[in-house]
Amino acid sequence: MTTRTRFAPSPTGYMHIGNLRTALYEYLIAKAQGGEFILRIEDTDQKRYVEGATDIIYATLKRVQMLWDEGPDIGGPVGPYVQSERKPIYKEYADKLVELGGAHYCFCKDMSDEKDENAPIVKFDDPCKHISLDEAKKRIAAGEPYVVRQNINKKGTSVFEDMVYGKIEIDYDELDEGVLLKTDGLPTYNFANVIDDHLMGITHVVRGNEYISSTPKYNLIYEAFGWEPPVYVHVPPVMKDAQHKLSKRNGDASFQDLVAKGYLPEAILNYIALLGWNPGTEQEIFSIDELKQVFTAERLNKSPAIFDGDKLKWMNGVYIRALSLDEFHKQALPYYKDLPASVNFKFLSSVLQPRVETLGEIPAEIDFIKKMPEYPLSLYQNKKMKTDEAIAKRALELSLNALKDVSDWSNEALFETLKTVAANEGYKNGQILYPVRVALSGKETTPGGATELAVILGKAETLKRLQDALNIL
RNA sequence: GGUUCCAUCGUCUAGUGGUUAGGACGCGGCCCUCUCAAGGCUGCAACACGAGUUCAAAUCUCGUUGGAAUCACCA
Numbered sequence: 001m002t003t004r005t006r007f008a009p010s011p012t013g014y015m016h017i018g019n020l021r022t023a024l025y026e027y028l029i030a031k032a033q034g035g036e037f038i039l040r041i042e043d044t045d046q047k048r049y050v051e052g053a054t055d056i057i058y059a060t061l062k063r064v065q066m067l068w069d070e071g072p073d074i075g076g077p078v079g080p081y082v083q084s085e086r087k088p089i090y091k092e093y094a095d096k097l098v099e100l101g102g103a104h105y106c107f108c109k110d111m112s113d114e115k116d117e118n119a120p121i122v123k124f125d126d127p128c129k130h131i132s133l134d135e136a137k138k139r140i141a142a143g144e145p146y147v148v149r150q151n152i153n154k155k156g157t158s159v160f161e162d163m164v165y166g167k168i169e170i171d172y173d174e175l176d177e178g179v180l181l182k183t184d185g186l187p188t189y190n191f192a193n194v195i196d197d198h199l200m201g202i203t204h205v206v207r208g209n210e211y212i213s214s215t216p217k218y219n220l221i222y223e224a225f226g227w228e229p230p231v232y233v234h235v236p237p238v239m240k241d242a243q244h245k246l247s248k249r250n251g252d253a254s255f256q257d258l259v260a261k262g263y264l265p266e267a268i269l270n271y272i273a274l275l276g277w278n279p280g281t282e283q284e285i286f287s288i289d290e291l292k293q294v295f296t297a298e299r300l301n302k303s304p305a306i307f308d309g310d311k312l313k314w315m316n317g318v319y320i321r322a323l324s325l326d327e328f329h330k331q332a333l334p335y336y337k338d339l340p341a342s343v344n345f346k347f348l349s350s351v352l353q354p355r356v357e358t359l360g361e362i363p364a365e366i367d368f369i370k371k372m373p374e375y376p377l378s379l380y381q382n383k384k385m386k387t388d389e390a391i392a393k394r395a396l397e398l399s400l401n402a403l404k405d406v407s408d409w410s411n412e413a414l415f416e417t418l419k420t421v422a423a424n425e426g427y428k429n430g431q432i433l434y435p436v437r438v439a440l441s442g443k444e445t446t447p448g449g450a451t452e453l454a455v456i457l458g459k460a461e462t463l464k465r466l467q468d469a470l471n472i473l
Numbered sequence: 474g475g476u477u478c479c480a481u482c483g484u485c486u487a488g489u490g491g492u493u494a495g496g497a498c499g500c501g502g503c504c505c506u507c508u509c510a511a512g513g514c515u516g517c518a519a520c521a522c523g524a525g526u527u528c529a530a531a532u533c534u535c536g537u538u539g540g541a542a543u544c545a546c547c548a
Contacts (some may be wrong), residue, residue, distance in 0.1 A: 010548055045547055110546055123544080147546055165478070174476050174544075182546040189548045213477055213543045236479080242540070271485095274497095278486060282496050301486080304541070308484050311498040321511075354511040385508080415507075422507095433507035449507040 003035030005204050006197070007061075007068070008042045011053030014248050015060045015255045017307060018208070018238040021272040025235060026206045027066045028273075028295040038200060039071030041082045042193075044186045060255050064269045065288050070200075078200045083192055090187040093195050093225075094148040094180055102224030103180055104129050105136040106149040110183065126177055148181035150190070150217060158216035163233040164300045165209070170216050178217065190214065194221045202230055204297075209234040233297055236304045238275055246307050262359025263312070264331075267319040271312045275305040285318060317357035328353045335362040338370050342458045347411075351448040351456065368441045369456065372465055375442035377473065382444070385434035391427075392435035393473040398425060399436050400466040409459050414451035439469035 005026040009019055030037040039061070043049055058073065070076025080086055097103045106128040126149055128136075140146055154172045162168055180191035187195070197205055212234050222229040238246045246252045253261070258268055270286050278301075279286070279294045286294070320328065329349040336345055348366070356362055367373070380392035387395070398421050406417055422432040436450035437443075440462060446453060454462040 008548090012548095042548065048547070106546095149546095168477070170477065176544065179546045184546080186546090188546065193548090208542090208548095209478075210542055211548090234478095237541080239541090245541090274485065276485090280487075282487085284485095284497060303479050305486090306484060308498065311485065314498055317511095351510095355509070382508090418507080429507055437508065443508090445509040447509070449509090451507070 001203060003030050003033040003203050004038060004201050005030040005035065005206060006038040006040050006200065006202050007066075008040040008193070008196075009057055010042050010045065010048060011050055011057065012048055012248075013050035013053040013056060015056055016248060017246050017253070017255065017268075017272055020060065020064075020255050020269075021238060021275060022206060022208065022235060023061065023066060024064075024269065024273055024291075025233070025277070025297070025300070026204075028291055029204050029206060029233065029297055031292045032295045035203075036069040037066070038076070038202070039068040039081060040196060040200070041072055042189065043082060043084045044182075044188065044192055046084075046184070046186070056256065063259075063265045083196065084186065086192075086196070087185055089199070090181060090192060090195060091185060094187070094191065097180070097221065097224055098133070098148060100224045101151065101153075102221060103148050103150050105131070105133075105140060105146045106179075107131075107136075107139060107144055107146050123176060129177070145183045147179045147183055148191075150177050150180050150220070152177050152217070152220065154220065158219060160215060160219060160229070160232065162212070162215075163204075163231060163297050164236075164302055165212065165234060168212060168215070170213065172216065174213070175217050175220075178214075190217060191221070194218045197230055198222065198225070198227050204233055205230040206233040206235065209236050233300070235300060236276060236302060238272070239304045239306045241306060252307075258312075260360075262356075262361065263316045264319045264359075267316040268312070270319070271315045275307065276301045285315075313357045320356060320359075321354055323353070325350055325353065331359060332362060335359060336366070339366065340370065340461075342461060343369060344456050344458060347452075348456045351452050355447045365447045368443055368446070372468070373442040375438070379438050379442070379444060380435055380473075382434055385430040386428060387431050387434050389473060391431055392438070393470065394425075395427065395432045395435040396439055396466055396470050396473065399432060400463065400470065403454070403459075403463060403466070406459075409455060411451050411455050414454050415449075418451060435469075436466070440465050 007023040007026050009015075009023075027037045029035075039057075041054055041057075054072065061068065068074070070078070070081065072081040075081075094103065098105065106126055108126065108128060128149070129151070136146075152172055152175045157169050157171050159167060159169050178190050179188055181187050215232060219229050240246045240250055240252055244250060248254065255268060259265060266287065269288060273286060273291055274284065277295070277299055280299055323331070325346075329346055332349050332352060333345075336343070336348070339345075352362060352365060356365060377389055381388045399418060402417050402421050403414070406413060418432050418436065419429055421427075422429050433450040437446055437453060440450065440453040440457060448456070457465065
C-alpha cells in the first residue's frame with residue numbers, strides 16, 4: 001500500500017510556522033516512501049474563513065517545493081478536496097453512523113455561544129440520546145434543527161499506538177459525546193477528519209499533539225464503520241517560549257513575515273525541519289531533497305521545541321553565503337532601490353554577502369551610500385588606528401592626491417595605491433585607511449574597508465567625499 | 474480540577490546500562506585582517522529532584538516538582 005499523507009489547513013490567511021512544519025513532516029513521510037502528499041482545505045467553520053487564504057497556502061507550499069499530488073486546484077481521484085464541497089458526503093455518513101449506533105440526533109439548543117469560562121467542567125449528558133430513532137426522524141422531517149452527536153457507549157480503556165509517543169491509553173469515561181454534524185449541515189473537524197482521511201486513503205495522519213486526547217473518539221468512528229484507522233503521528237508544538245505556543249495571536253512571525261524580513265524560504269524550511277526532528281548525524285544543512293532521503297518519523301521528538309530566532313538567523317546566513325554572487329545580487333537588488341546609479345552594485349553585493357544574515361539587514365548596512373551622514377570630527381580620533389584630526393587631515397590630503405590619478409578603480413589597485421602612500425610617508429596602513437573610511441562613510445565600522453567603499457562609491461563620489469571631509473577638517 | 478503527555482548546556486539536540494555526556498546556535502578568547510564581517514582555532518555551559526533495581530543509571534522502576542495539552546455546533 002502506498003503511503004498517503006495529507007496537509008489539511010484551515011483557510012485562515014496565515015501560514016504559521018508550526019503548521020508549515022507539520023506540512024513538511026507530512027510531505028516527508030510520504031515522499032521518503034515514494035508516497036503521495038495530498039492537500040485538503042478544511043473550511044467547515046464558515047466564521048473563520050478568510051478570502052484569499054487558500055492562495056497563501058498554495059504559494060507557500062510551492063515556494064518551499066512541497067508540491068502536492070492531489071488538491072483542490074489540481075483535483076485527484078478522491079475529490080473534492082475542499083470540505084465545504086463535500087457537504088453531502090458528511091450527511092450521508094452521519095446518517096449511516098446513526099444507523100450503526102455510533103451517533104444520535106440531538107435537538108438541544110446550541111450552548112457554545114454562552115459558554116462560561118469559569119463554569120465547572122461537567123460532562124454533557126445529552127437528553128436527546130434517549131429519543132427513539134423514529135421520533136427523531138419525525139422531528140427532523142418536521143424541519144426541527146438538529147445536530148448529530150457521537151455516542152460513547154464503550155467502557156474501559158482505549159489503547160492506540162502513536163509513532164512519536166508510543167502506546168497511549170485513555171479511558172472512555174474521559175471522552176465527551178461531541179457534535180459531529182452541525183446545525184448548518186457541515187461536519188466538525190471531529191467527524192470530517194475521519195470521513196475524509198478514510199475516503200481519501202490517508203495512511204499516516206500527522207497532526208499536533210493536542211489531538212491525542214480525542215483520538216480514541218475517532219477510532220470509535222472508524223470502528224463503527226468497520227474501517228482501518230490510520231497510523232498516527234502526533235507531533236509536539238513549536239513554542240515561542242517555555243509556556244506559550246508560537247501563534248498569530250502573540251504576534252509571532254508567519255512564514256510570509258519571515259520572507260518579508262529577508263529570510264530565504266529554503267533556510268526557513270531547513271530550520272523548522274530540525275525543530276523536533278534530527279537526522280541522527282551531525283549534519284544540519286539540508287535541502288528538501290536531502291530531507292526526503294534521510295527523513296524518518298522515528299526520529300521525531302516528543303517534547304515541544306522553542307523557536308530560536310538566533311539560530312534561524314544564523315542558518316539563513318549560511319544559506320545567503322552559499323548563494324552564488326549572481327544569485328545573491330539578484331536577491332539583494334530590490335534593497336538597492338534608493339541608491340544612485342553611479343554605485344558599483346555588483347561589487348557592493350560581493351561586500352555585503354558575507355556580512356548580512358538576512359536580506360532585511362541590507363538597508364542599515366548601506367544607508368551611508370545614498371547620502372553622506374553627519375558625523376563628529378572626533379570620529380577621526382582612534383587610538384587603535386593611531387589617528388587624530390591632524391593625522392586624518394594629512395592622510396586625506398595624501399589620499400586624495402594619489403587617488404586622483406588612479407585609472408584602474410579596482411579594490412586591489414586602490415589598496416596598493418594607499419599602501420604605497422602610507423609606506424612612502426612613514427604612516428601605518430591604518431593611519432591612512434581609517435581616515436579615508438570615515439571620510440567616505442561617516443562611520444567607524446563599515447561593510448568593507450576604505451578601498452572597498454571607494455570602489456562601491458565610484459571615483460567621482462569618492463574624490464568628492466574626500467574633498468568635503470578636507471573642507472571641514 | 475479530571476485525564477493524557479513531556480523533562481540532557483540559555484536554546485535546538487545526540488545519547489537506548491559502562492562516554493572525559495558529543496554537536497549546533499548564542500556568549501567569551503585567540504588567529505587572520507584597511508574597520509566590521511566571513512573563515513580557522515579555542516573556552517564557558519546540561520542529565521529538574523528523591524528513592525529504588527543493578528557491580529554499574531542521563532539511560533530501567535516508582536514518587537516529587539515543574540511544564541504542556543485536552544474537557545466547543547474551532548480546527
